[in-house]
Amino acid sequence: MLLEVKNLSKHFAGLAALHRISLQIREGEILAIVGPNGAGKSVLFNLINGMLRPTSGQIHFLGEDIAGLKPHLIAHKGIARTFQTTALFDQLRVMDNLAIGYRLRNTHGFWSTIFHSRDWKEDRARTTANVMETLDFIGLAEKAFHPVSSLSQAEQKRLSIGVALISQPKIILLDEPTGGLILEDTDEITDLIKKIYKVAEITICLIEHKMRMVMDLAHRIIVLNFGSMIAEGSPEEISKNPEVIEAYLGAEYLA
Amino acid sequence: MALFLQQVFNGIMLGSTYAIVALGLTLVFGILHIPNFAHGHLYMLGAYIGFFLMTLYGFGFWTALIASMIILALVGMLVERIVYRPLQNRPVINSFISAVGALMILETGVIVLWGPQGRRIPNPYPGIVDLLGITMTWQRLLVILVAIVLIILLQIFIKKTTVGTTIEAVAQNREGAMLVGINVNWVFSLTFAISTATAAAAACLVAPIFMISPTMGALLGMKAFVIVILGGLGSIPGAILGGYILGLLEAIGGGYLSAAYKDVYAFGALILILSIRPTGLFGREVS
């Protein structure tokens, strides 16, 4: 078991965004977290990767308690993520973004940089190699030198997945990786995720709204609503779960 | 004991000035999210305009004060329009730089027009009251009284009037306010106008007590920022409380410890508080 969350709660001035959530992410699986808007899905990711501090509860990664650690430390431990808003370094170029993503695998520091020590040169060679490899993997090799602003929405989503991927994490959290994309592009991303799973053997946890994609990809699904977990199981089980149907479509559909 | 009470009185007077200036700043900084570095310099301009009107055109004290408030309100709106509004959607560091430019123009402009030396404004209310062994000049009492009136008026305005609630709405959710049809740009202008007008009032009140000089605003502006950060961005009670605390701290510290370093106290307090609570005394966590 890779990541475990126990009785995790997050309150914002009286509003419970997440209420006593307990779940596990198992190694080698693709887990999908779904739920209506405002269910607390992104909040969960923000808690896991350290951008928010839990009001109460625990988060364990590989047996270690990581709740409340600063995000960069959590990234070092092997948890990578993407953002709903496609966060990228838009003042820089495509390959710079990837190079920054790889940064945590570098060991050199300030003095090595000033003196161009062997450490520094080795790190630079490794970075270049990894950047090229990831560029090919996500299919953006021709756009290496381009500024991020010149990429299309779909390409930007691919790049942000690449930035998460290049740090060689143990688990990737994808927050709506196909948000706002048309069907064609959605399929492209789905294929990319499948490729990641097969080639890189990374555990994947994704938040998504597109149920068809989720049913296709996920091994297991967790459903959140109003900050609580209302269902957990295989895609088959979830699609028949009455509470899930009520949450999405309303009680009238339960008949 | 008498000395102590004297310092307390001075501290309250000083604090009144700080409170008004910090109030104006917290409105702009907390509500519009604009760090108006030029605030202190606008305060200084208010004093000079008052001086100018009184000495050149023979305005009476109160007339000059009101006229200065009106003129500064207009200048404030101009500054907002030219210096800050074009940078609304850019990283905040750009606004700092722009503010620095504005403050350079204001300070040097005043030096060019009126010279670098300090000027004296004739005191409209000379005369002293002796109470409890404290020497209070009428002018200083006036500062305290008018400050309290202004603060109360402002509180009523923000909390009880429609315009005031509109300003608060824009502060809480700019996009939401736009969606319900509030003209956000107009709110920005108005908030700035209030901010600079109150600063002008404070400046004119204090001017007869101390000399006015082109650099009088710089330190005050910085202290206002310290007060606003410590009291919490956008918090009016925080600004008022912080202003009075700083005023007392400086008066008492200046009287008993070292007068030369009294300006350093504010800064020392800032560093100390930020070390313990990075969000300021009453600030909230930004996620």
Next chain:
Amino acid sequence: MPAIRFLLKKWFYVLLLVLAMALPFLITNRYYFQIVIMGCLFSITTLSLNLILGYTGQASLAHAGFFGIGSYGVALMTKSGISFWLALPLSALFAALIGFLIGLPTLRTRGSYFAIATLCFGVIVSIVAGSWIEFTGGYTGLVGVPHPTPLPLPLIGVIGFETQTAQYYLVLAFLLLTLLVMHRLVYSHLGLSFMAIRNNEALAEAVGVNTFAGKILSFVVANFFAGLAGGIYASLVGSISPSTASIDLTFSWLVYLLLGGAATLAGPIIGAFVIPVIMEYLQFLQEYRLIIFGALLIAVIIYFPRGLMGGFSTLQQRVREFYGQRRGVKHAVRS
């Protein structure tokens, strides 16, 4: 052809260097020579301001304060007999240390608070310099700061620094040192981290960059060089006062930086030379200097945030994009 462009670029810099070395033989006017020397010195301060502000995106307005710390440090030490060559690194390190102490509480918080705190600190340095009379000579400052101690060099013999020419080469040497350090820092993963912090601090943090450490490092290095320049200034000019740490200086460097081009290496140098020279020609406008600077600052930040060099680098970028496929990703991190 890319190869030709590469060679041309290298030759261009070599030519510049030769010109810089030969300058004392080309300029005969003492006054103009002094302007050049000051230009070099202020290039160092503007380059270092560029590191924290242009590359890392943190608005430090205390730069002249650290310049002042460096100059008072060298002035006090050399006046009591310590060699310039010991006093200078010590003062610069001291400035860096103070920067570290100030940075610890203030870089942990919002950018606005950092800007305000550094603005305050810069002013506090002036106040302390003026008030600590026993130590700093008060508002009249210190005079009689000796020139740099003569330096024995192998082969050449002992060099004194009483002449303008010697002083120029001293400043030039330090400018080149600063340039080298900045170049290595900027064109590296560390430099990318700085720019990541500037671009999107939350994302940088999430991707594994220790943003707090990065900001502190950038701030400390920047202040080291500011202190270094201050120390050299004290020794060359011979007298200093609280106005050496004046906030006006910070504002001037800000103008040089913004006009010349933030986040480039040539920009600060161009700004630090061109603008003072222009102001020299416009002597009659001296009174209005700061008004013009202020207006320029506002205009540039709104309409040309990348300054002169910024516009040039955008052009370079487009050209490079065109050639991109040929050069390959091999030169990835070396921009």
